[in-house]
């Protein structure tokens with residue numbers, strides 16, 4: 074499962090009015106997406122650049138294992154699919170445990186494509202867990218039902234992997250429109266399978282988080298209120314439980330930006346992000362504590378910068394992390410960064426100030 078400009082964000086860009094968000098379609102009590110004037114904060118003057126940022130201590134290695142995926146969502150920002158062959162090579166995979174140790178990292182965050190399809194996924198998970206490192210699997214859910222992956226959910230549970238899964242809406246028609254026919258039902262089946270293993274259950278250490286992006290060029294509603302809607306609908310209608318809902322803003326990059334540009338909405342959306350910039354979100358943006366690795370082993374300040382092809386200020390590769398500590402380094406920021414600091418803030422861990 075990709076992180077930024079995810080299926081839910083990019084896929085909705087073409088039909089914002091025909092794909093109602095959970096908040097508008099499912100619940101009279103749920104909040105409306107944030108409008109330009111609905112949130113406070115410290116607006117940035119129109120021409121202000123994004124503030125300069127420097128890295129804090131590195132805690133998380135986020136690795137894109139490759140573009141192979143069991144799905145082929147038409148809106149996927151990396152065009153992942155069953156026939157893609159780009160894959161992190163064995164030499165770079167072998168470096169990962171060493172880098173985790175050398176840098177004393179707390180978390181390995183695995184993404185793709187479907188990261189589980191990388192031939193060394195399970196070996197890598199075992200190695201990281203043996204080091205006491207938290208492992209996040211950014212899972213598209215349907216992978217759990219693919220032939221040959223019947224034991225995947227059990228493996229994740231045995232290893233205590235945290236599952237972060239995209240479920241862009243709790244309404245079947247919206248999910249199927251964005252991700253393919255039947256994907257909602259298969260996703261619900263996968264969530265039930267994870268629940269049976271203990272994922273998302275009260276008192277269990279197995280964490281299951283869901284990811285939401287708003288429908289089109291608006292900020293996400295407050296994460297906590299939206300989470301209550303998801304919790305209620307998924308429990309009542311599908312018997313599904315989970316730990317947290319992570320509400321991510323749509324980043325104005327790649328296909329989402331292109332779709333907005335075609336509709337003449339890109340400037341309005343980037344203005345919205347800029348005006349809703351909150352300096353209080355700056356210390357928590359994910360690039361301060363995370364480094365992102367692409368399938369060739371090159372490093373970026375975050376997944377968004379990876380998608381933009383915006384390398385570190387001084388280009389580096391995974392192997393450099395064996396000896397190089399990025400703490401204190403300048404971060405490559407741009408106008409897209411307002412997507413991280415607008416409103417409640419946004420990162421791959423959800424809202425920054427929910």
Ligand code: SF4
Nearest residue numbers: 142146149153186213
């Ligand atoms: S499920 Fe696969 S094809 Fe669909 S958006 Fe995620 S990575 Fe791309």
Ligand code: SF4
Nearest residue numbers: 358360375377410413
């Ligand atoms: S887009 Fe990336 S570099 Fe910019 S603030 Fe967000 S996480 Fe940091």
